Amino acid sequence: MQDRTNDFALKIATVNGTGSASANTLLMKSIFRSGIPVMGKNYFPSNIQGLPTWYEIRVSHNGYVARSGQIDLMVAMNAETYARDVREVASGGYLLYDSTWPRPTVFNRQDITILGVPLAQMCNENFDGLRTRILMKNICYAGVLAALLDLDLERIRELLAETYAKKPKLVDANMRAIDLGYGYARKHLHCPLPLKVAPLSQTANHIMIDGNTAAGLGCLYAGATVAAWYPITPSTSLMDAYKAFADKWRVDKATGKKNFAFIQAEDELAAIGMVLGAAWNGARAFTATSGPGISLMGEFIGLAYYAEVPAVIFDVQRVGPSTGMPTRTQQCDVLSAAYASHGDTKHVLLLPRDPEECFYFARDAFDLAERLQTPVMVLSDLDIGMNDWPCPDLKWDDSYQPDRGKVLSAEQISKLEKFQRYLDADGDGIPYRTLPGAHPKGAYFTRGSGHNQYGGYTEDAAEYQLVIDRLVHKFQTAKTLVPRPVVDRNPRVDIGLIAYGSSDGAVREARDLLRARGININYLRVRAFPFGEEVEQFLEQHRLLFVVDQNRDAQMRSLLTLETRVEKAKLRSLLHYSGLPISSEFIVAGVLAEVGTAARVVGVSA
Amino acid sequence: MTFLAKPKVRHPSLPKNSLGLTRRDYEGSMSTLCAGCGHDSITAAVIEACWGLALEPQNLVKLSGIGCSSKTTAYFVGGGHGFNSVHGRMPSIAMGANAANRDLTYIGVSGDGDTLSIGLGQFCHAIRRNLNMLYIIENNGVYGLTKGQFSASADVGTQAKRGEVNRQPPIDPVLLALTLGAPFVARSFSGDKQQLVPLIQAGIRHRGFAMIDVLSPCVTFNDHEGSTKSYAYAREHYDPAVNADFVPFAREITADYSAGESLPIVMHDGSRIVLKKIAPDYDPTDRIAAMAKIQAGMRRQEFLTGMLYLGRGDREFHDLNEMPQTPLNAIPYGQLTPGSKGLDKILARFR
Numbered sequence: 001m002q003d004r005t006n007d008f009a010l011k012i013a014t015v016n017g018t019g020s021a022s023a024n025t026l027l028m029k030s031i032f033r034s035g036i037p038v039m040g041k042n043y044f045p046s047n048i049q050g051l052p053t054w055y056e057i058r059v060s061h062n063g064y065v066a067r068s069g070q071i072d073l074m075v076a077m078n079a080e081t082y083a084r085d086v087r088e089v090a091s092g093g094y095l096l097y098d099s100t101w102p103r104p105t106v107f108n109r110q111d112i113t114i115l116g117v118p119l120a121q122m123c124n125e126n127f128d129g130l131r132t133r134i135l136m137k138n139i140c141y142a143g144v145l146a147a148l149l150d151l152d153l154e155r156i157r158e159l160l161a162e163t164y165a166k167k168p169k170l171v172d173a174n175m176r177a178i179d180l181g182y183g184y185a186r187k188h189l190h191c192p193l194p195l196k197v198a199p200l201s202q203t204a205n206h207i208m209i210d211g212n213t214a215a216g217l218g219c220l221y222a223g224a225t226v227a228a229w230y231p232i233t234p235s236t237s238l239m240d241a242y243k244a245f246a247d248k249w250r251v252d253k254a255t256g257k258k259n260f261a262f263i264q265a266e267d268e269l270a271a272i273g274m275v276l277g278a279a280w281n282g283a284r285a286f287t288a289t290s291g292p293g294i295s296l297m298g299e300f301i302g303l304a305y306y307a308e309v310p311a312v313i314f315d316v317q318r319v320g321p322s323t324g325m326p327t328r329t330q331q332c333d334v335l336s337a338a339y340a341s342h343g344d345t346k347h348v349l350l351l352p353r354d355p356e357e358c359f360y361f362a363r364d365a366f367d368l369a370e371r372l373q374t375p376v377m378v379l380s381d382l383d384i385g386m387n388d389w390p391c392p393d394l395k396w397d398d399s400y401q402p403d404r405g406k407v408l409s410a411e412q413i414s415k416l417e418k419f420q421r422y423l424d425a426d427g428d429g430i431p432y433r434t435l436p437g438a439h440p441k442g443a444y445f446t447r448g449s450g451h452n453q454y455g456g457y458t459e460d461a462a463e464y465q466l467v468i469d470r471l472v473h474k475f476q477t478a479k480t481l482v483p484r485p486v487v488d489r490n491p492r493v494d495i496g497l498i499a500y501g502s503s504d505g506a507v508r509e510a511r512d513l514l515r516a517r518g519i520n521i522n523y524l525r526v527r528a529f530p531f532g533e534e535v536e537q538f539l540e541q542h543r544l545l546f547v548v549d550q551n552r553d554a555q556m557r558s559l560l561t562l563e564t565r566v567e568k569a570k571l572r573s574l575l576h577y578s579g580l581p582i583s584s585e586f587i588v589a590g591v592l593a594e595v596g597t598a599a600r601v602v603g604v605s606a
Numbered sequence: 607m608t609f610l611a612k613p614k615v616r617h618p619s620l621p622k623n624s625l626g627l628t629r630r631d632y633e634g635s636m637s638t639l640c641a642g643c644g645h646d647s648i649t650a651a652v653i654e655a656c657w658g659l660a661l662e663p664q665n666l667v668k669l670s671g672i673g674c675s676s677k678t679t680a681y682f683v684g685g686g687h688g689f690n691s692v693h694g695r696m697p698s699i700a701m702g703a704n705a706a707n708r709d710l711t712y713i714g715v716s717g718d719g720d721t722l723s724i725g726l727g728q729f730c731h732a733i734r735r736n737l738n739m740l741y742i743i744e745n746n747g748v749y750g751l752t753k754g755q756f757s758a759s760a761d762v763g764t765q766a767k768r769g770e771v772n773r774q775p776p777i778d779p780v781l782l783a784l785t786l787g788a789p790f791v792a793r794s795f796s797g798d799k800q801q802l803v804p805l806i807q808a809g810i811r812h813r814g815f816a817m818i819d820v821l822s823p824c825v826t827f828n829d830h831e832g833s834t835k836s837y838a839y840a841r842e843h844y845d846p847a848v849n850a851d852f853v854p855f856a857r858e859i860t861a862d863y864s865a866g867e868s869l870p871i872v873m874h875d876g877s878r879i880v881l882k883k884i885a886p887d888y889d890p891t892d893r894i895a896a897m898a899k900i901q902a903g904m905r906r907q908e909f910l911t912g913m914l915y916l917g918r919g920d921r922e923f924h925d926l927n928e929m930p931q932t933p934l935n936a937i938p939y940g941q942l943t944p945g946s947k948g949l950d951k952i953l954a955r956f957r
Binding site for chain 1 (some may be wrong): 615661662664665667679680685686687688689690692693695696698699700701702703704705706707709710721727728730731735885927928929930934935937939942943944945946948949952953956957
């Protein structure tokens, strides 16, 4: 194998509940601290203990964060999945296994290098207690990998010392396990492998953070005070993160009182109801959920749309339909979120590509929800939400002030002859609202039933239509306020690709790979719905457009055909819906299948 | 929820409360319920109660779900903020609103369908959180807007207008609320304004979850012979001499009740429901004893009414969650964000 320094993928197959997560985090962070861009993806079962789980680490000096689609080194620690794990190793790659027990299937492959280390045996000889032995076996393979990949042992020690700052004995025990693996590998195996790391300085001013944590942090910074939710994978850690941050930063030092309400609801219907009640009453309020929760929240989302109540909803998408595969990723709620609820409804969607955007879009979501007086949904997914991504340091501008939208103050209300809740006074489709208790003249009746522009009940056709048509106008205004798409376009290229959310990493890498083959493709990353004029332009500018969706039914393609002027025939879907994050290889293959040989598009090479 | 604005007819001699407001000032829009509906009497009782307490109208939040009962929030205190939400989900709106601003007064009006079927879960969990609100159930045993189906409070053996007999046992909101630990549980009758008004006032003033289940006959769909929630019979046999005085929260609630008074309601088969004032040996501060008495009464087809249970020292939602006296919606943004300096510290963990 040629030298693959800082450019390879390894995958660790273990059994969940055995503590392998600590070993994997240790490996990844030690690489990150050596200045090398690295990404970890966790493929775990919907289970607490005993089922197969994998952790994939992509080391890439190019900063690629997607799955490459190829595994160069497999750490096969799970007997149950040995056969398939062996199969998955790329030709010329490596397989590390626990040679304590004979594994005949390991030797089925002649085109890969097999590395055996008696991990269990070493741990049994050196540690007492079943649980400790199992945990240390994982740390031990990290030690072996440290030798094989040429990781810095000092980094590892430093990380262990931080992790177990309050339990120094554990640092020693863990380090002993690292040394066992490291020593064995140095003695018996050829170290390092061509797959190795060498220090860089590319991760300065970067952090490793998951999207749920970043989103929870964004909510804290946005000034959200009411958080209501019902536990559901993979969104729960967003609420956990918010609560942990709030417990630290929102407790009044003098009184010990909490400047936030954190409410575990009885179900998603109640969670969104609480968000609406709080936002209606002037607090910044949010919930986090996943696909099943969006289904359950539908009725209230429709009420919020029609009665014009702000709400922020994080949908960390997972595989559907129904319960689906709760610990696998997809982008399968695009349509159900865009049109959530019965009747004519349309909702603002924000589509972050990574944890960094989760943080900033969390802030934007509150500003937009209050500015537009409508629900705003942030569509993340499990890949973004639960995996650690390398991101530039998050920044906060201390001059930021929340946009509370058109909320009338007591003084403003007092000057009105009469408050009219749903009147389009400014011509932008956004009416003025009042908060309960503000002023005697500010009272109105909020209802999901037919109402006129003055806030009164109506069943009159003209009065009803006036309000429902203004909501369309408001949605047009939303187009000018939501995050703009990111366009990378060469005017001489007439093939475009549209993607959104977590597909971005794979698309960026795929474009590089295609470019290396002489195929240039323009790129539009949609960051919000409704689509603005830039999306329309990009659609018009290209004769052929690929639309990347991580769902079966081409939901973004459908949304584009419904909501823009584009001709449906111009759009080609690249659909990835296995539950694993999309890979660059998949996009390259999909594009090549459509554009054929590079010769057909050679004219666009630049 | 009406097409008609209610004309403001004022007479200079109308009595005024301490805010200088008359009862008219606590009215809402014109009711569109059927003439004689029990709910309108409850609306009148709420108006009387709020006027009597001299509530600032704009500080009143009126919450409801869907159904005849839920329409009534539009019919009282037009100067208050109403939120007519979705079916059975009023408690969650109330929870969120209350979390955002603890300084306002929250009255939720629901029905037996809205509370005991579609909204049963939210009702139960509002109690568990000890949400500080008054929750009124206008209980008539039927679904009115969809024309007379049984609700979950319909008694076994009661007959629908079209003759169907109910065989499923009812869910009793009073027993349920007591089981779940509600600190304030009352039952009344829409025709007994004397009893109802002080209960509403006590419920408003009470800190924590206050529930009043109000028997409120449906004149259109449940006012026939064979119904155990028939209004006509109730009115016929009602003894208007039975009154209760306004009972401020701080005083002993049972003190003003005359012992042993009962209000018999005769059903078509000659059996009776007895609306009974609290007996001298009834201790409304003993949850277990109260439940036993209420259940014993139900076995005899008597319905105890009044202040059935009042707990003491209960901590409401904000206390339980260690929240500040300042409403969350009034905390300046500057106190809510750790700023860029805080972010530097936070990010250290992710390096």
